[in-house]
Amino acid sequence: MRRFIIVLLLIVGLPHRALALEVKAVADRNHITTGETVQLTVTIKNGEGNVDVTHIRDFKVTSQGTQTSVRIVNNSVSREINHTYTLIPLKTGRLTIPPLTVTTGGKRSRTQPITVRVTKTAPRTNSTSDIFVTATVSNANPYQGEQFVYTFKFFSAVRFQNAGFHKEPEFPGFTAKKIEKNRSYRKVIGKRNYNVIELTYILIPLKSGDLTIEPSILGCDIPSGKRQRRNNPFDSFFNDPFFGNYARKQLSTTPIAVKVKPLPGYGGDQPFSGLVGHYSIHAALGDRKTAQAQIKTGNSVTLSITVTGTGNIMDAGDPLAHIPSEFKVYKDTPDDKIELTPQGFKGQKVFRQALVPTKAGHYTIEPVQLTYFDVETGAYRTVSSETLALDVQPPDPDEVDETIHKFTTSAQTESPALNKLKVKRTGHDILTVKDDLDSLKSQSPLAWHRFMIYLAAPLLGYLILLMTLKITRKQDNAYQRMARRAEQALKTAQQQSAADESFFTLLYTALVSAILSTAGKQGTLLTYTEARDILITGGHSDKIADKAAALLKQVESARYSGIIKDEASGQNLFTDVKSMIRRLLRQ
Amino acid sequence: MKFGSILFIISVLLLLANSSTTMAGKDISGLTTQQTAAFLNGLNAYKNAAYDDAIMQFNQVAATGVINGKLYYNLGNAYMKNGDLGNAILWYERALKRIPADPDLKFNLDYARGLVKDKKESEQAPILRVLFFWNHLLNGLNIQQIAIILNISFWLLLAAQLFIRKKILKAPASVILLLTVIFTATAFYNSYAAQYRRYAVVLPGEVAVRSGLTGDSTSLFVLHAGTKVKIEKENGSHYRVFFAHSKIGWVNKTQLGLID
Numbered sequence: 016m017r018r019f020i021i022v023l024l025l026i027v028g029l030p031h032r033a034l035a036l037e038v039k040a041v042a043d044r045n046h047i048t049t050g051e052t053v054q055l056t057v058t059i060k061n062g063e064g065n066v067d068v069t070h071i072r073d074f075k076v077t078s079q080g081t082q083t084s085v086r087i088v089n090n091s092v093s094r095e096i097n098h099t100y101t102l103i104p105l106k107t108g109r110l111t112i113p114p115l116t117v118t119t120g121g122k123r124s125r126t127q128p129i130t131v132r133v134t135k136t137a138p139r140t141n142s143t144s145d146i147f148v149t150a151t152v153s154n155a156n157p158y159q160g161e162q163f164v165y166t167f168k169f170f171s172a173v174r175f176q177n178a179g180f181h182k183e184p185e186f187p188g189f190t191a192k193k194i195e196k197n198r199s200y201r202k203v204i205g206k207r208n209y210n211v212i213e214l215t216y217i218l219i220p221l222k223s224g225d226l227t228i229e230p231s232i233l234g235c236d237i238p239s240g241k242r243q244r245r246n247n248p249f250d251s252f253f254n255d256p257f258f259g260n261y262a263r264k265q266l267s268t269t270p271i272a273v274k275v276k277p278l279p280g281y282g283g284d285q286p287f288s289g290l291v292g293h294y295s296i297h298a299a300l301g302d303r304k305t306a307q308a309q310i311k312t313g314n315s316v317t318l319s320i321t322v323t324g325t326g327n328i329m330d331a332g333d334p335l336a337h338i339p340s341e342f343k344v345y346k347d348t349p350d351d352k353i354e355l356t357p358q359g360f361k362g363q364k365v366f367r368q369a370l371v372p373t374k375a376g377h378y379t380i381e382p383v384q385l386t387y388f389d390v391e392t393g394a395y396r397t398v399s400s401e402t403l404a405l406d407v408q409p410p411d412p413d414e415v416d417e418t419i420h421k422f423t424t425s426a427q428t429e430s431p432a433l434n435k436l437k438v439k440r441t442g443h444d445i446l447t448v449k450d451d452l453d454s455l456k457s458q459s460p461l462a463w464h465r466f467m468i469y470l471a472a473p474l475l476g477y478l479i480l481l482m483t484l485k486i487t488r489k490q491d492n493a494y495q496r497m498a499r500r501a502e503q504a505l506k507t508a509q510q511q512s513a514a515d516e517s518f519f520t521l522l523y524t525a526l527v528s529a530i531l532s533t534a535g536k537q538g539t540l541l542t543y544t545e546a547r548d549i550l551i552t553g554g555h556s557d558k559i560a561d562k563a564a565a566l567l568k569q570v571e572s573a574r575y576s577g578i579i580k581d582e583a584s585g586q587n588l589f590t591d592v593k594s595m596i597r598r599l600l601r602q
Numbered sequence: 603m604k605f606g607s608i609l610f611i612i613s614v615l616l617l618l619a620n621s622s623t624t625m626a627g628k629d630i631s632g633l634t635t636q637q638t639a640a641f642l643n644g645l646n647a648y649k650n651a652a653y654d655d656a657i658m659q660f661n662q663v664a665a666t667g668v669i670n671g672k673l674y675y676n677l678g679n680a681y682m683k684n685g686d687l688g689n690a691i692l693w694y695e696r697a698l699k700r701i702p703a704d705p706d707l708k709f710n711l712d713y714a715r716g717l718v719k720d721k722k723e724s725e726q727a728p729i730l731r732v733l734f735f736w737n738h739l740l741n742g743l744n745i746q747q748i749a750i751i752l753n754i755s756f757w758l759l760l761a762a763q764l765f766i767r768k769k770i771l772k773a774p775a776s777v778i779l780l781l782t783v784i785f786t787a788t789a790f791y792n793s794y795a796a797q798y799r800r801y802a803v804v805l806p807g808e809v810a811v812r813s814g815l816t817g818d819s820t821s822l823f824v825l826h827a828g829t830k831v832k833i834e835k836e837n838g839s840h841y842r843v844f845f846a847h848s849k850i851g852w853v854n855k856t857q858l859g860l861i862d
Binding site for chain 2: 445449459469
């Protein structure tokens with residue numbers, strides 16, 4: 016990290032000299048054989064730019080990345096960018112890497128052309144190569160849709176490390192599936208013992224015509240052949256490949272041309288299933304997989320149609336079975352069991368459908384036919400299943416129809432009662448009309464003004480209630496309050512003697528309050544005249560009014576003049592006042 | 603005097619509110635026999651697959667002023683069976699405003715919408731449907747009725763509070779007030795929407811939406827039977843419709859059915 020910072024500071028801090036832009040292309044080899052590759056390095060010195068490699072026609076070009084290096088020599092900084100490519104020859108002879116255009120800041124520079132001689136590979140049997148790769152196909156002339164095998168082999172007679180694809184096999188125009196497990200074995204070629212790693216792909220051409228499987232490039236490190244002078248005894252030890260001296264080697268396969276034949280025209284009666292390979296078809300009834308079955312009306316039986324074979328079995332569609340019209344048919348999801356073997360796709364696909372007879376009788380299900388393209392004979396072929404017989408008995412009267420519930424969706428499970436059927440839509444229609452007579456009742460929203468009135472009415476009702484309560488409570492309160500005060504004063508006076516200072520004041524308060532309460536008024540003082548008028552206005556007789564006024568005068572005199580001194584007179588007055596108050600309040 | 607005046611005002615208000623009901627009730631009762639007969643005839647015609655006759659009978663009932671989701675649903679069904687997708691969806695949409703939670707209606711409308719050729723490009727945000735769910739479960743009348751009942755309940759609670767003089771009614775009154783406000787506001791919004799946010803359904807099999815009001819105006823795009831559009835403007839015999847962003851134009855009124 017520190018070193019990096021120093022270098023960075025140097026780059027930034029040192030005075031730069033205007034260095035000229037240099038571009039050059041270098042190939043690591045000028046003579047190769049087919050199956051070998053050339054490593055091309057385009058170096059851009061003192062600048063940055065893009066390299067245009069589209070003009071290289073004789074090689075297939077794969078970019079290996081870019082490296083940048085900085086050098087400081089005599090106070091001047093130079094910078095190099097190396098673009099590295101792997102070139103795979105597409106033919107033999109003298110091939111040319113044309114001048115490559117490098118664009119740097121709008122300025123174009125060109126490299127020098129390079130010539131590379133490509134010769135044919137010597138036969139492997141006499142080969143002395145330590146390490147090489149091959150690619151082969153099991154059938155270079157397949158039919159469209161016919162599967163074949165692509166095998167990539169890596170031979171090594173020496174120790175290697177860090178092996179990995181620089182360019183994995185690509186199969187444009189094919190569907191490809193790699194067999195997960197790689198094979199590894201030993202093989203003797205030309206008296207040399209090779210370790211072989213084998214990768215296998217199953218290919219199915221998607222179209223007819225001339226297709227090419229591009230070369231694959233594998234890179235690995237192998238011991239370099241350079242010998243160093245042994246200056247000391249330890250050299251022999253450390254020169255062992257275990258401790259280093261490995262060189263990176265790139266190995267390429269040759270392109271493989273595949274001529275895919277189109278399927279011949281088909282003019283048969285049966286529809287072509289689209290299957291290419293070799294197939295058979297089998298039909299059975301019920302869980303026991305027999306050609307005969309016996310059920311009752313309303314019960315179900317499973318018809319299984321199994322397509323077995325090798326080829327594009329996964330593309331098998333539902334074979335057309337001619338089911339008598341007396342049966343209801345419920346189709347299930349197909350179930351497949353397909354394996355990927357070194358020879359290709361192989362397996363079976365099972366199509367199940369539940370048949371529910373609606374009528375008793377003896378029925379025959381005609382053989383189900385399947386037409387496929389047989390790659391062995393190069394012709395279309397139709398295979399048929401067995402004829403099936405079904406004896407349908409009338410139902411028991413008390414039997415519950417559990418047809419649908421019992422039908423199993425799973426091929427693996429043989430206990431239908433435990434499985435539930437995924438309900439599928441069997442038709443499309445709308446639900447029927449509504450025949451309720453409330454269809455004639457109008458559901459129109461309330462008119463705007465009516466809605467407002469309905470909203471306002473409770474508010475008005477509440478306001479009325481509030482006002483009513485206010486008025487009535489006001490009246491009630493004056494009467495009750497004064498009556499309560501009269502009673503209270505009377506009660507307090509009863510507990511006192513006439514000699515007490517407040518005795519007559521209490522009698523006065525009690526009498527005034529009682530008189531005022533009859534009129535529903537509040538107050539603390541009254542003249543005799545006022546008292547009399549109030550009582551007469553309140554509907555009392557003149558006699559009562561006069562008596563009450565006189566009593567009020569008597570109490571007032573006693574209160575201020577103190578003319579009543581003895582207890583007896585005071586109690587008599589109390590009794591009179593009490594009697595008057597009772598009478599007034601009662602009325 | 604005051605009390606008497608208020609009582610008088612309330613009586614007049616309630617009388618006014620009920621007057622229209624009473625009038626309507628009389629109208630309806632006067633036509634009930636005819637309506638019932640036409641409705642039953644429509645049902646029979648539908649069951650006998652005489653869909654033209656069923657349409658005529660149901661339309662006859664609807665023409666008397668019966669606004670009912672079930673009746674509209676039946677009309678939608680009859681049009682559907684008669685192969686008139688535009689009118690079927692129109693009547694289903696009208697029914698949806700009255701019986702928005704009806705499962706049969708939802709099923710049939712979904713089915714009918716599945717047959718519409720034009721792909722829907724603008725839809726109401728689902729979040730609004732969730733937030734204002736009650737407005738998609740209840741029809742306009744129900745919303746109004748609930749608002750009125752809640753309003754009455756609220757004022758009754760307040761009245762009870764005058765006598766009870768305890769705070770136990772405060773919380774329920776607050777909740778009911780909130781609900782009253784929500785439902786009343788919804789009712790107001792529905793009233794506004796019914797007046798100013800109008801939608802229509804394309805009735806013929808194919809309709810050219812044009813740039814102008816004349817037949818030789820440029821055809822901007824084509825809509826098919828059953829497609830729902832928003833009415834933006836009205837001009838003489840034409841509506842300016844909005845189908846989706848940047849897809850607006852003029853259509854003759856006769857080619858559209860208003861969802862009212």
